[in-house]
Amino acid sequence: MKLDILAFGAHPDDVELSCAATLAKEISLGKKVGIIDLTRGELGTRGTAETRDKESERAAKILGVDIRLNMRFADGFFVNDKSHQIEVIKMIRKLRPEIVLCNTVDDRHIDHAKGSNLISDACFLSGLLKIDTKFDDEDAEWQDPWRPKQVYHYIQWKNLEPDIVVDVSGFMDKKMEAVMAYKSQFYDENSKEPATPISSKNFTDSIKYRARDLGRLIGTEYGEGYNVERYPAVDSLFDLK
Numbered sequence: 074m075k076l077d078i079l080a081f082g083a084h085p086d087d088v089e090l091s092c093a094a095t096l097a098k099e100i101s102l103g104k105k106v107g108i109i110d111l112t113r114g115e116l117g118t119r120g121t122a123e124t125r126d127k128e129s130e131r132a133a134k135i136l137g138v139d140i141r142l143n144m145r146f147a148d149g150f151f152v153n154d155k156s157h158q159i160e161v162i163k164m165i166r167k168l169r170p171e172i173v174l175c176n177t178v179d180d181r182h183i184d185h186a187k188g189s190n191l192i193s194d195a196c197f198l199s200g201l202l203k204i205d206t207k208f209d210d211e212d213a214e215w216q217d218p219w220r221p222k223q224v225y226h227y228i229q230w231k232n233l234e235p236d237i238v239v240d241v242s243g244f245m246d247k248k249m250e251a252v253m254a255y256k257s258q259f260y261d262e263n264s265k266e267p268a269t270p271i272s273s274k275n276f277t278d279s280i281k282y283r284a285r286d287l288g289r290l291i292g293t294e295y296g297e298g299y300n301v302e303r304y305p306a307v308d309s310l311f312d313l314k
Contacts (some may be wrong), residue, residue: 074140077104079170079221081161083188084114084148085129086255090280091227092174093136094241094248095297100137101244107140107168108133111188112148119266120257132254136247140168149184153191161195163206166216173221177229178300181270185229193302196224225299230270235298237305238287240314242294245284252280 078099082088088096088108096106110129113122120128126143133141144160151157165173175192176185198204200220207215228235241248253259257266260277270276287296291314307313 074107074168075105076107076139076168076170078106078172078174079165079168080106080108080174081111081176081188081192082108083111083151083176083182083184084117085110085125085143086114086132086252086258087176087185087188087229088174088227089132089136089248089251089255091177091229092297092299093132093251094244094284094295095174095239096138097136097244097247097251098239098241106136106138107142107170108136108138109141109164110143111146111151111191112184113143113145114148116148117258118269119264119272120255124257125255128255128257132251135251135254151184151187151191153187153194157191158195158198159204159206161192162199162204163208163216165196165199165221166206166219167208169219171222173224174227174299175224176226177231177233178226179231179233181230189226193224193226196221223305224302226302228298228300232283233298233300235287236301238291238296238298240288240291240293240295241284241297242288245281245295248284249280252277 080088114125115122176188178189200218260274284295287298288294
């Protein structure tokens, strides 16, 4: 399978919270989209790894992605080293995405910045000819190098200033449906689980009002923001909205 977009998240629900409307929009336009979670979110205060597995499957079906996988790295303790990079490179070379979306460059949760750097480095290394990989021991051939054309970092807890904003008007309901597939994590007035920073109604409401504010800034109803690694290029000033 070759993907147009591959979205990575350090935890199940990172992608839904940050770029699900963008993915839903591209899927509606016929793009092939995949999601890879680096961990199962097993250190989360609420729910279990098994719960998160089921919730992520449900969210993937809601969004209509072509593939969703979990790397099963250690929540809270994975690092940006050779062994982790190699495993990510294998996935990039297998799925050959044109665009990669990944965690924010700076955030409250330590895994988010770690995930950001890990994916960014792996995307570069994946294009190097002299790094040999096989997807698994049964593969007959070594994988060909592959480097995505663009790596974009979505925005998470902190209100970072985006470099670009995607108009996602018309896709926020789909995003919120995918987010709320994670019933163990977000606001539920009947839940007996401990309170967390993301379990409040204020947090759930903030998902929409952040998107609405970004939409306001670009003259649309809703937007999702991204930071870039290199300047996006356009053929003409008239290509910009």
